[in-house]
Ligand SMILES: Nc1ncnc2c1ncn2[C@@H]1O[C@H](COP(=O)(O)O)[C@@H](O)[C@H]1OP(=O)(O)O
Ligand SMILES: [Mg+2]
Ligand SMILES: [Mg+2]
């Protein structure tokens with residue numbers, strides 16, 4: 001099989017398997033009733049036992065199978081202990097990924113050149129408030145500074161539909177496509193914009209308003225908002241704030257771009273994912289699937305652009 005010699009596809013197959021395992025961990029912790037909530041930088045920046053346990057699971061599992069990867073996870077101080085964490089070791093590879101052929105441009109990508117951006121639980125604020133379908137697990141793979149593959153796992157997809165299967169896995173690779181989706185056609189009428197519900201500020205409000213929405217959908221999570229685009233429920237995701245980090249955007253960006261969409265900062269620049277890049281997406285986030293991305297870019301006010309400088313890369317050669 002062509003895929004067996006493709007390291008990027010193998011890492012993606014491991015990421016899909018460990019994302020699925022993460023769902024079991026998150027659901028078990030929520031049903032235990034003890035979320036172990038900790039405030040990080042401020043009251044809008046929370047961490048739960050699910051964030052910690054899933055990061056340990058993902059980092060220990062990927063490190064065990066691919067020791068030369070660079071893995072950058074949201075939750076600090078967990079990576080070192082994760083290598084010794086046997087409880088959470090997931091060593092399977094997702095067959096549905098392995099059966100695909102590696103796009104020619106990635107056959108040369110070496111394990112030591114891949115950077116994996118991990119958000120163990122995106123939408124933590126909403127998770128603590130019981131808005132469970134806002135939660136996703138995000139694992140994105142970057143090579144030569146570009147997002148090339150990723151998985152978005154939604155552990156509580158369908159949780160309000162009795163009898164339906166709980167959770168879904170979406171994964172993709174640039175050049176291969178996005179898998180696990182249904183309808184992706186956007187609404188035929190209006191200009192529906194999704195944005196933050198828990199991290200708003202004046203530049204967020206100004207950028208949404210400037211894009212002339214007919215409706216604003218305020219929900220949690222970067223992964224969740226990109227899923228709204230991929231499910232054909234909104235036309236654009238507009239986040240005029242530096243709050244999102246590389247682990248919030250890497251995997252969702254792949255799923256969008258592999259379907260022909262775009263995810264940029266507010267200046268229209270592509271985001272960079274080198275291992276030594278600034279973690280914050282300081283230029284904000286603008287994402288579209290079928291809508292005219294440049295139309296939205298042209299409407300972002302100069303005052304917002306000035307408040308959101310482009311992200312700096314220490315060395316763009318790695
Ligand atoms: N000001 C912020 N402080 C901390 N995290 C933020 C901030 N803004 C955005 N994020 C992260 O980006 C995600 C998307 O933002 P929002 O839901 O506000 O649109 C959030 O779920 C959160 O990720 P996480 O939940 O993984 O900490
Ligand atoms: Mg967080
Ligand atoms: Mg996040």
Ligand SMILES: [Mg+2]
Pocket residue numbers: 051074119120121122123124
């Ligand atoms: Mg998170």
